[in-house]
Amino acid sequence: MRPVANTRSATGIPTARLAVWWLIASEIVIFGGLLASYIMHRLAHDAWSQQAAYTNTWIGAFNTLVLLSSSLSAVLGHKAADEGNGQKAAKMLYFTMLGGVTFLVVKAFEWTSEIQHGFTITSNTFWSFYYSAAGLHAMHVLAGVIVMGIVAATAKKNEELHRVELIGLYWHFVDVVWIFLFPLLYIAK
Amino acid sequence: MAESAPATHDDHHEPSGLIKYIWSTDHKIIGMQYLFTGMFMALVGGFFAYAFRMQLAFPGVDIPGWGTMTPPDYNALVTNHGTIMIFWVAMPVLIAAFGNFLIPLMIGCDDMVFPRLNRLSYQVFLLSTIILLASFFVPGGAFGGAWTAYPPLSAQSTYNLTPWGAPLWLLAVALEFAAFLMGGINFITTTMNSRAPGMKMHDIPLVVWMIVLASIIFMLSVGPLFAGAIMLFFDQVLGTGFFDPNRGGDPVLWQHMFWFFGHPEVYVVLLPAMGIVAEIITVFARKKFFAYTPVLYTTFAAGVASFTVWAHHQFIAGIDPRMAHIFTVTTLLISVPIAVIVFCSIATLYGGSIRFKTPMLWALSFIFEFLLGGVTGIYLGAAGADVYFHDSYFVLAHFHYTFFPIAIIGTFAAITYWFPKMFGRHMNETLGKIHFVGTIIPFNLIFIPLFILGLAGQHRRIYSFSLFPDLAKPEFQDLRVFATVSLLVMLAFQFVFLFNFFSSMIKGRKAEKNPYDANTLEWTTESPPPHGNWSELPSVYRGPYEYSVPGRADDFWPQNEPS
Amino acid sequence: MFEPFKVEALSTFASDIDGVIILVTILVGFWFFVAQAALIGFCIHFRHRDGHKAQYIAGDKKSETRWITIPLALIVTCDVFIAMADGPVWKKVKEHRPEPDRIVRVIAQQWAWTFVHPGQDEKLGTPDDITTTGDLHVEVNKVYHFELSSRDVLHSFSVPVFRLKQDAIPGRTIVGWFEATGTGTYDIQCTEICGIGHGLMPARIQIETPEQHAAWVSERSQTLLASTTSLRAGQE
Incomplete structure (x- = not known):
């Protein structure tokens, strides 16, 4: 029961893609607010660099690599969907999901180790930002993986192939957020 | 090239009764759900105002319907009065209710582009409403740290003494934001993509433009506060120190996040109200809206400028005093675009043939009252004068002169105007006018005394002035009593409205398709519109305000009528 | 009538702040009454009468829009005056601190x-x-x-x-x-x-x-x- 409204396109841009762009715009200001707060605090507290020294840059770098590669398979999925090859698009999305899950698993081990070393969300405001920002991002990764599973399941049946592009857009956004988080939380020591 | 409604509408089985109402994805029904929830919350917020005004006029008295008021009660009531009136009345009614009802009808399509997202938006909103109301019944009572929720007071239960109330309040507000983000995406994309064939940018009625612009401003301003709400929530329940100065946090950061959203929020609710007024005055003055295109661009400018004025709420909050000069200038400058919109609304009346029907009375009184709210804002924008007025009853009276026209007058204007389209019947005109007079006159009698008290140095959110000898003089108390009695009169007249509203819904005079001879598309379908809105979706041939066009016998020219 | 509500001005900058308040009152008060007079005047003069049709004014000609642009230019001028009067007062109250006794x-x-x-x-x-x-x-x-x-x-x-x-x-x-x-x-x-x-x-x-x-x-x-x-x- 899709309304006629959903089938029109006065701008020439598909409505669903417009909606995803607006969603991303509203997310940018949320992460923007959080990161701007973090940067302001960080500039005011030189001592935080000692806390940041305990973060593991190599694990962060590995996760960056994983996310970037998963974005690549999302792009390949989009290409396959454009060609009308739902099977292949779904397969590519499964690779992307694998990347997302790997990212989360690595993150879980990383956090466990940090918490065991006594760096919890309340130990210091640096760690509060660390867990809040990365945690909010991880929630987005998790949500992306779940939605991607649904999209892949329909794409496999060669239905709703335009959704492959949409979830890809969202995934790139999640990726870009991490590109900001990684230097801010890990590299700057 | 009109499209016909798809066959799916015919073989779509309509579930009946309450289930249909609760589980509907029809934009009109979701609009009604928002409207009724908003009206209910307006009654709650009005009751709170009644209770704390009674305490101020007659300190310590046993208030009928509430009992004796304690300081925690008082703080919880003023906090939630503000929160409810802005987030649970102004926004759901002006944007969500009328946005949902009007956008598809005014741009000529059958529904929102994402009907199920729309339904989810209302359901999340309803959940937030329930959480907010529930916060009054938890141990420690409801949050009482003002609707601005400045930390450290809001962040630590050892300070606010509401260990459950404060996080629940924050959770409710955050969910409400999420609901409006979902609704906003629908409003924006529907208007961008689903307009009737032939409807160009400048053929969109102003109220639709205003609701869409309001949604965009909301979406772009609420982000940092959403992040701030997460941080504050962690401070409250996990014990982080984002806003705790003793642990490297900064309490003033919240103020920036709050007002970076809070000031644009004024325009988020103002713009739809101004759009409603624009629709009504053009119809009842039989006039084209004066300078439609410049007004539209001015509104864009006002939206952008609204992001540059936030720190005028913080002149004395400990920010660098040199910043005040910049924010004074931006604040004075934002008076210009708003003045354009108001002046053009007044100019629209010039040369008109004005009929003073109830909706028109509300629309005209909106301009009349909002002007006073607007000019008193200049005092507060000037940093020097703000030193004296900040957090006084002058501020309180000022923003009630903006928010009352927006949330109450604007809503009554819209309800009385679109009632025939919403419910297929007319409201009673005599009762409508009695209600109008019984609301507007007491409104002024409530807040003009509060301006005087503010000038005399009376400060806000005070449970009892008996401990302040300069403010406890009998003359001051007389004014407080006067304001409270005016409020009681105003509240009493709202029963006239409620009676008129519900009785007209059942046995009002039947409404035809286009009772006001209006041009916009919603008047070209049945009253009330069927599921799918039109049996054949309309096409558009001209702008929305072609009234009294020379050389035509009719003084109106519907948008869908081929030339 | 307003005597009990008068707050005495007992600091060296109190009268400066009162000065800003009075200046704003005069400047915006004028525009407030002009706008209200126009609103009420139009409502009375252009009320519906049988046989009178409304005029068709789009507001896109210069001769029409100057009724908006000229008042706006004057309002901006008033804003400039307010900002100029307000700046020094704010400086005196909050920025420049004389040596303390x-x-x-x-x-x-x-x-x-x-x-x-x-x-x-x-x-x-x-x-x-x-x-x-x-x-x-x-x-x-x-x-x-x-x-x-x-x-x-x-x-x-x-x-x-x-x-x-x-x-x-x-x-x-x-x-x-x-x-x-x-x-x-x-x-x-x-x-x-x-x-x-x-x-x-x-x-x-x-x-x-x-x-x-x-x-x-x-x-x-x-x-x-x-x-x-x-x-x-x-x-x-």
């Missing part, structure tokens, strides 16, 4: 004001400091600096007769100034909501002549001295 400490907490005055040595931070709760004693015609701090949440230090207001922020000390120009006893308010006792933390400011103030300082110093001596005597 005396410094007092103002400490806000849930829900009381504590004031620390210098004793007879005129210096803060010495054993003869006079600490009071809910009572600030100042001398007329002397430049005072106040060091404002908070022990818990946000508060705001407001003295209406001085037209003075400043938020107190935990973790910071904010310095401000005033110079009283008249004597008497007046309210000090907390103007930032600070919890359930927000309305229950009143204080008074006593503005005294030099003689009264000296007498108060010496009287308090005597009691202070007496209490410390008796304390010592008790210990021995």
Whole structure:
């Protein structure tokens, strides 16, 4: 029961893609607010660099690599969907999901180790930002993986192939957020 | 090239009764759900105002319907009065209710582009409403740290003494934001993509433009506060120190996040109200809206400028005093675009043939009252004068002169105007006018005394002035009593409205398709519109305000009528 | 009728602030009445009468839009005047602090004001400091600096007769100034909501002549001295 409204396109841009762009715009200001707060605090507290020294840059770098590669398979999925090859698009999305899950698993081990070393969300405001920002991002990764599973399941049946592009857009956004988080939380020591 | 409604509408089985109402994805029904929830919350917020005004006029008295008021009660009531009136009345009614009802009808399509997202938006909103109301019944009572929720007071239960109330309040507000983000995406994309064939940018009625612009401003301003709400929530329940100065946090950061959203929020609710007024005055003055295109661009400018004025709420909050000069200038400058919109609304009346029907009375009184709210804002924008007025009853009276026209007058204007389209019947005109007079006159009698008290140095959110000898003089108390009695009169007249509203819904005079001879598309379908809105979706041939066009016998020219 | 609501102006910058308020009243008051007059005038003059048709005015010709643009240019001019008048006043109140004759400490907490005055040595931070709760004693015609701090949440230090207001922020000390120009006893308010006792933390400011103030300082110093001596005597 899709309304006629959903089938029109006065701008020439598909409505669903417009909606995803607006969603991303509203997310940018949320992460923007959080990161701007973090940067302001960080500039005011030189001592935080000692806390940041305990973060593991190599694990962060590995996760960056994983996310970037998963974005690549999302792009390949989009290409396959454009060609009308739902099977292949779904397969590519499964690779992307694998990347997302790997990212989360690595993150879980990383956090466990940090918490065991006594760096919890309340130990210091640096760690509060660390867990809040990365945690909010991880929630987005998790949500992306779940939605991607649904999209892949329909794409496999060669239905709703335009959704492959949409979830890809969202995934790139999640990726870009991490590109900001990684230097801010890990590299700057 | 009109499209016909798809066959799916015919073989779509309509579930009946309450289930249909609760589980509907029809934009009109979701609009009604928002409207009724908003009206209910307006009654709650009005009751709170009644209770704390009674305490101020007659300190310590046993208030009928509430009992004796304690300081925690008082703080919880003023906090939630503000929160409810802005987030649970102004926004759901002006944007969500009328946005949902009007956008598809005014741009000529059958529904929102994402009907199920729309339904989810209302359901999340309803959940937030329930959480907010529930916060009054938890141990420690409801949050009482003002609707601005400045930390450290809001962040630590050892300070606010509401260990459950404060996080629940924050959770409710955050969910409400999420609901409006979902609704906003629908409003924006529907208007961008689903307009009737032939409807160009400048053929969109102003109220639709205003609701869409309001949604965009909301979406772009609420982000940092959403992040701030997460941080504050962690401070409250996990014990982080984002806003705790003793642990490297900064309490003033919240103020920036709050007002970076809070000031644009004024325009988020103002713009739809101004759009409603624009629709009504053009119809009842039989006039084209004066300078439609410049007004539209001015509104864009006002939206952008609204992001540059936030720190005028913080002149004395400990920010660098040199910043005040910049924010004074931006604040004075934002008076210009708003003045354009108001002046053009007044100019629209010039040369008109004005009929003073109830909706028109509300629309005209909106301009009349909002002007006073607007000019008193200049005092507060000037940093020097703000030193004296900040957090006084002058501020309180000022923003009630903006928010009352927006949330109450604007809503009554819209309800009385679109009632025939919403419910297929007319409201009673005599009762409508009695209600109008019984609301507007007491409104002024409530807040003009509060301006005087503010000038005399009376400060806000005070449970009892008996401990302040300069403010406890009998003359001051007389004014407080006067304001409270005016409020009681105003509240009493709202029963006239409620009676008129519900009785007209059942046995009002039947409404035809286009009772006001209006041009916009919603008047070209049945009253009330069927599921799918039109049996054949309309096409558009001209702008929305072609009234009294020379050389035509009719003084109106519907948008869908081929030339 | 408004006499009881008049707030005296008792600081060197109070009349400047009142000046800004009066200027704004005149400038925006004028436009307020012009706009209301136009609104009401149009409503009366262009009311619906049988046989009269409304005019068709799009508002896109220069001859029409100048009715908007000219008032706007004038409004911008008024805004410039307000900003020009306001800037120096704000500077005087909040940015430029004259050299102090005396410094007092103002400490806000849930829900009381504590004031620390210098004793007879005129210096803060010495054993003869006079600490009071809910009572600030100042001398007329002397430049005072106040060091404002908070022990818990946000508060705001407001003295209406001085037209003075400043938020107190935990973790910071904010310095401000005033110079009283008249004597008497007046309210000090907390103007930032600070919890359930927000309305229950009143204080008074006593503005005294030099003689009264000296007498108060010496009287308090005597009691202070007496209490410390008796304390010592008790210990021995």
